[in-house]
Amino acid sequence: xxxxxxxxxxxxxxxxxxxxxxxxxxxxxxxxxxxxxxxxxxxxxxxxxxxxxxxxxxxxxxxxxxxxxxxxxxxxxxxxxxxxxxxxxxxxxxxxxxxxxxxxxxxxxxxxxxxxxxxxxxxxxxxxxxxxxxxxxxxxxxxxxxxxxxxxxxxxxxxxxxxxxxxxxxxxxxxxxxxxxxxxxxxxxxxxxxxxxxxxxxxxxxxxxxxxxxxxxxxxxxxxxxxxxxxxxxxxxxxxxxxxxxxxxxxxxxxxxxxxxxxxxxxxxxxxxxxxxxxxxxxxxxxxxxxxxxxxxxxxxxxxxxxxxxxxxxxxxxxxxxxxxxxxxxxxxxxxxxxxxxxxxxxxxxxxxxxxxxxxxxxxx
Amino acid sequence: xxxxxxxxxxxxxxxxxxxxxxxxxxxxxxxxxxxxxxxxxxxxxxxxxxxxxxxxxxxxxxxxxxxxxxxxxxxxxxxxxxxxxxxxxxxxxxxxxxxxxxxxxxxxxxxxxxxxxxxxxxxxxxxxxxxxxxxxxxxxxxxxxxxxxxxxxxxxxxxxxxxxxxxxxxxxxxxxxxxxxxxxxxxxxxxxxxxxxxxxxxxxxxxxxxxxxxxxxxxxxxxxxxxxxxxxxxxxxxxxxxxxxxxxxxxxxxxxxxxxxxxxxxxxxxxxxxxxxxxxxxxxxxxxxxxxxxxxxxxxxxxxxxxxxxxxxxxxxxxxxxxxxxxxxxxxxxxxxxxxxxxxxxxxxxxxxxxxxxxxxxxxx
Numbered sequence: 001x002x003x004x005x006x007x008x009x010x011x012x013x014x015x016x017x018x019x020x021x022x023x024x025x026x027x028x029x030x031x032x033x034x035x036x037x038x039x040x041x042x043x044x045x046x047x048x049x050x051x052x053x054x055x056x057x058x059x060x061x062x063x064x065x066x067x068x069x070x071x072x073x074x075x076x077x078x079x080x081x082x083x084x085x086x087x088x089x090x091x092x093x094x095x096x097x098x099x100x101x102x103x104x105x106x107x108x109x110x111x112x113x114x115x116x117x118x119x120x121x122x123x124x125x126x127x128x129x130x131x132x133x134x135x136x137x138x139x140x141x142x143x144x145x146x147x148x149x150x151x152x153x154x155x156x157x158x159x160x161x162x163x164x165x166x167x168x169x170x171x172x173x174x175x176x177x178x179x180x181x182x183x184x185x186x187x188x189x190x191x192x193x194x195x196x197x198x199x200x201x202x203x204x205x206x207x208x209x210x211x212x213x214x215x216x217x218x219x220x221x222x223x224x225x226x227x228x229x230x231x232x233x234x235x236x237x238x239x240x241x242x243x244x245x246x247x248x249x250x251x252x253x254x255x256x257x258x259x260x261x262x263x264x265x266x267x268x269x270x271x272x273x274x275x276x277x278x279x280x281x282x283x284x285x286x287x288x289x290x291x292x293x294x295x296x297x298x299x300x301x302x303x304x305x306x307x308x309x310x311x312x313x314x315x316x317x318x319x320x321x322x323x324x325x326x327x328x329x330x331x332x333x334x335x336x337x338x339x340x341x342x343x344x345x346x347x348x349x350x351x352x353x354x355x356x357x358x359x360x361x362x363x364x365x
Numbered sequence: 366x367x368x369x370x371x372x373x374x375x376x377x378x379x380x381x382x383x384x385x386x387x388x389x390x391x392x393x394x395x396x397x398x399x400x401x402x403x404x405x406x407x408x409x410x411x412x413x414x415x416x417x418x419x420x421x422x423x424x425x426x427x428x429x430x431x432x433x434x435x436x437x438x439x440x441x442x443x444x445x446x447x448x449x450x451x452x453x454x455x456x457x458x459x460x461x462x463x464x465x466x467x468x469x470x471x472x473x474x475x476x477x478x479x480x481x482x483x484x485x486x487x488x489x490x491x492x493x494x495x496x497x498x499x500x501x502x503x504x505x506x507x508x509x510x511x512x513x514x515x516x517x518x519x520x521x522x523x524x525x526x527x528x529x530x531x532x533x534x535x536x537x538x539x540x541x542x543x544x545x546x547x548x549x550x551x552x553x554x555x556x557x558x559x560x561x562x563x564x565x566x567x568x569x570x571x572x573x574x575x576x577x578x579x580x581x582x583x584x585x586x587x588x589x590x591x592x593x594x595x596x597x598x599x600x601x602x603x604x605x606x607x608x609x610x611x612x613x614x615x616x617x618x619x620x621x622x623x624x625x626x627x628x629x630x631x632x633x634x635x636x637x638x639x640x641x642x643x644x645x646x647x648x649x650x651x652x653x654x655x656x657x658x659x660x661x662x663x664x665x666x667x668x669x670x671x672x673x674x675x676x677x678x679x680x681x682x683x684x685x686x687x688x689x690x691x692x693x694x695x696x697x698x699x700x701x702x703x704x705x706x707x708x709x710x711x712x713x714x715x716x717x718x719x720x721x722x723x724x725x726x727x728x729x730x
Contacts, residue, residue, distance in 0.1 A: 026514025029425060054421045059527050060394060064508050067432045067564025068571065073514075104571040139514060143429050149391025149504060149529060151601050153571050162424050164514060184556060189590040191551030193569040199432025200565015202516050204558040206433065206469040210518065225554040226591050236516050 006034070006119055011051035020129040023167035025304065026137065030124040030163040034116050038106055040155035047112075049120055052162065060147035062154040068144035069199045070099035073303045074260070075166075076121055076136040076356065078128040079344035084121060084136075084356040087342045089114055091260045095197060096140060098258075102196040104153040105142055113140065113159070118356045120161055125358075129165040135342075137166040137304070166304075174335055176311025176325055177218035179234055181283060182208045183316075187233060187255075189225025194232075194255030201257075202236065209235070219300075221313060223283060225255060231281050237300035237308060238262040241286065242330055244294040251278040261301040265334055267350060274330075283315060290320045297328030307335040371399070371484055376416035385494040388532035390669065391502065395489035395528040399481050403471055405520035414485055417527065425512035427519040433509035434564045435464035438668045439625070440531075441486055441501040441721065443493040444709035449486060449501075449721040452707045454479050456625045461505060463623075464561040469518040470507055478505065478524070483721045485526055490723075494530040500707075502531040502669070531669075539700055541676025541690055542583035544599055546648060547573045548681075552598060552620075554590025559597075559620030566622075567601065574600070584665075586678060588648060590620065596646050602665035602673060603627040606651065607695055609659040616643040626666040630699055632715060639695075648680060655685045662693030672700040 011031045018028045029052050036047040063069050072092045077085045093110035100107050117138060121128070128136040140161045144154030185208035188194025193201055208220045219235030231250050233239055238259040240249045247269055252258055269276040289295045290313075298310035311325035322328075340346025341353060376396045383393045394417050401412040428434050437457040442450045458475035465472050482503060486493070493501040505526045509519030550573035553559025558566055573585045584600030596615050598604055603624040605614045612634050617623055634641040654660045655678075663675035676690035687693075705711025706718060 026425070027512075029512070033424060052424070055424050056419045056421055059398060059417070059420050059525055060391070060504075060529075063429065063564075064434060064506060065436055065504070065564060065567070066571075067434065067566075067568035069429060069432070069568070071430055102572055103568055104575050137514065139425075139430070141429060147392075147394070149502065151567050151570070151574070153575065160424055164425075186554055186556030189551055189554040189557070191549060191590065191593070192554070192557070193565070198565070198568060199428075199430060200558070200563070200568050201432075202430070203432035203434070203468055203563060203565050205516070206431075206518050207467055209516070210469050225556065228556070 005047065006116060007046070007048040008123065009048065009050045010123070017127065018165065020131045020134055020165065023129060023131075023134055023165055025166045026164050028165055030127040030165070032120060032123045033163075034120045034161040036116070036159045038157040038159070043106075044108065044159065047116060049123055055158070055160075057145060058147035060149060062144035062146050062148060065149060066144070066151055067198070067200050068103055068105060068154055069142060070096060070103050070105060071139060071141035071197055071199070072096045074138045075303060075342070076128055076138060077342050077344070078130055081344070083344065084125060084128050085342065085344055085353040086118075086356060088260050088264065088352045089117065089354055091263065092140070095258060095260070099196040099198055100142065102193060103198055105144070105157060108142075108159055117161055120163065121356050122358065124163055127163060127165050131167075134165065134167050137164045139164065174307065174309065174327055174332075176309040176322075176327055178216065178312040178314070179219050179221050179310050180212045180215060180217040181313060181315040182212070182220035182222055183228065184208070185220075186225040186228070187222040190254045192225070192255060195252070195257055197257060205236065217314065229282050229284070231283060231286065232256050234300040234310065237302035237305065240265065240299055240301060241281070241295065242297035242328065243289045244296070246275040246277055247330070248277050248279060248281055250281055253280070259302055261303055261306060261338070264338060264352065265301055268334065268337060271349065287315060287318070287320065290322075295320070295322055297330050298322045299328065299331040306338055307331050370412065371481060372411070372413040373488065374413065374415045375488070382492065383530065385496045385499055385530065388494060388496075388499055388530055390531045391529050393529055395492040395530070397485060397488045398528075399485040399526040401481070401524045403522040403524070409471075409473065409524065412481060414488055420523070420525075422510060423512035425514060427509035427511050427513060430514060431509070431516055432563070432565050433468055433470060433519055434507060435461060435468050435470060436504060436506035436562055436564070437461050439503045440668060440707070441493055441503060442708050443495055446709070448709065449490060449493050450707065450709055450718040451721060453625050453629065453717045454482065454719055456628070457505070460562060460623060460625070464563055465507065467558060467561040468563055470509070470522060473507075473524055482526055485528065486721050487723065489528055492528060492530050496532075499530065499532050502529045504529065539672065539674065539692060539697075541674040541687075541692055543581065543677040543679070544584050544586050544675050545577040545580060545582040546678060546680040547577070547585040547587055548593065549573070551590040551593070552587040555619045557590070557620060560617070560622055562622065570601065582679065594647050594649070596648060596651065597621050599665040599675065602667035602670065604663070604665050605630065606646070606660060607662035607693065608654045609661070611640040611642055612695070613642050613644060613646055615646055618645070624667055626668055626671060626703070629703060629717065630666055633699065633702060636714065652680060652683070652685065655687075660685070660687055662695050663687045664693065664696040671703055672696050
């Protein structure tokens with residue numbers, strides 16, 4: 001691994017920090033950001049940490065027109081010993097490169113990207129919030145910046161990391177949410193971009209979410225794009241069901257995002273010897289399990305919310321109330337264990353957490 | 366219709382114009398651009414024409430992360446009488462609003478948008494190129510600018526129009542191109558965003574195009590996302606086939622873009638009493654027609670290229686050579702007629718062209 005020389009320009013004054021007890025998701029940003037540029041023929045160059053500032057981009061920049069962009073989302077947590085922990089950041093960097101491949105964006109060096117991320121966190125270390133349930137949300141993203149209106153991969157990119165101290169993603173907290181099964185709109189299909197973390201997947205999902213909210217639901221449950229039959233994701237999360245003692249999640253089929261939380265839950269369940277299965281699951285089979293009294297729990301999983309229990313599923317005029325609309329025992333146990341590992345209060349048998357040492361870079365000394 | 370008061374700030378100096386005889390597509394931009402902002406609760410406000418300049422956007426702007434953006438593409442032509450003609454611009458504005466609806470972006474007033482477009486063209490009138498085959502490409506687009514990392518519709522937007530003098534879209538000109546039928550990747554599916562003109566559709570298409578180019582093809586022919594069986598589009602164009610005297614194009618099914626050129630061709634063919642059919646067409650049926658010697662022509666249609674003949678289709682190891690790899694008679698006639706109407710050298714029985722009067726706005730006097 002080559003060393004990454006990052007130029008650091010510190011902000012001349014620091015922003016007032018928001019109230020860490022009342023943080024909203026993704027609305028406050030720290031004092032600094034990381035940027036590195038890509039130019040065809042030259043590769044990634046000019047890595048720098050600079051004061052958080054607007055981007056100056058030609059209006060013909062390809063990201064605005066053809067959406068060539070990918071992103072990641074992960075979190076840093078402050079332990080009671082004042083250590084900053086990252087949760088499986090290598091998984092995010094690997095997925096970033098898988099997304100890059102699908103979107104024809106040049107790959108990044110995963111170790112260098114992680115090193116840059118750690119250095120940025122160190123510069124803004126006092127922004128890692130301290131209140132319960134809070135964390136520092138980390139958003140790496142890459143955008144195509146060549147000013148060109150032809151449809152082809154860009155010859156220039158910016159890889160940027162911004163940081164945002166956050167509270168819970170859902171205002172409801174870990175309370176169960178009501179979900180509508182989506183019948184009209186489709187999030188992704190096999191051969192599309194569903195398993196890449198790219199902007200277009202999210203843009204396309206807004207309409208269904210808007211309709212669901214008008215009908216009193218928090219999110220939609222997405223079915224597959226081919227047959228509108230098999231369960232894929234919930235909102236922008238992976239989905240799990242506990243059916244007759246077995247935990248089931250849709251198998252990664254190419255149109256489902258490979259969630260880091262999803263993977264962690266699968267590993268935890270196996271570790272606990274709880275029966276678990278990744279398989280194709282139709283909405284009809286799920287409904288049958290519900291009618292048979294075997295649908296014990298349902299919950300979404302993702303970095304932002306960690307675990308989001310589903311209390312009610314609306315499908316074809318039927319309201320399926322799950323676990324009396326309460327948070328299930330397993331969802332609660334998974335939430336407590338995962339957030340405990342992330343915060344360093346629970347044992348970490350898998351070595352998932354990565355410490356951000358106070359001197360990550362000689363640059364900072 | 367309310368009058369649109371556009372604030373105009375002229376550039377203090379004008380750029381050197383590119384050589385109009387050797388224009389590349391979408392690489393040069395004129396001296397000015399149009400911008401209007403949207404703020405929730407306030408609507409669209411602060412319409413202005415300003416010198417072409419970079420956009421200054423918060424790195425958390427939602428367009429970078431969740432791709433909430435739509436665009437249009439249309440062209441202005443200079444007639445031999447020094448008139449500037451637009452081609453069916455009302456169709457583009459209507460489609461822009463249909464795209465807005467799908468992407469949860471607030472609608473624009475179509476007449477006001479068209480008026481803004483005309484005023485902008487007038488300011489940069491000398492940029493409408495004069496050489497044969499050239500035109501002024503017009504790119505209206507809307508981007509979500511709220512700095513927020515939650516997945517929901519933005520509360521702020523910018524609607525921008527930029528202009529680019531262009532030559533032919535394909536370096537090959539109207540010469541036939543070789544196309545590979547895509548088997549792995551999917552452009553869009555029913556319930557997705559395929560019939561909206563939005564960035565994600567284009568981002569997702571790059572990979573297939575890249576693979577096809579490596580194999581020596583210019584573009585791919587997209588099949589449907591449900592069964593990978595029915596023909597949808599070619600590259601970023603609609604597709605037409607002439608089969609045994611009848612012209613066939615895939616019916617608008619919700620995942621195919623409603624092309625303005627597509628619609629114009631359908632109208633022209635009916636006007637000429639040429640049998641035409643919008644219907645579902647499977648790749649197998651097309652291959653059968655080819656084997657039976659009935660596949661007479663194939664061509665893509667779109668604003669950028671107008672007509673792009675297909676000389677060869679590669680499918681399942683088979684190379685289908687169409688019309689001996691030559692431009693078909695019908696494709697040529699459609700190209701000549703359409704570009705003739707656009708340039709004002711052919712009669713315009715449908716009233717498709719719209720003149721940009723030299724005094725579009727009192728603002729300019």
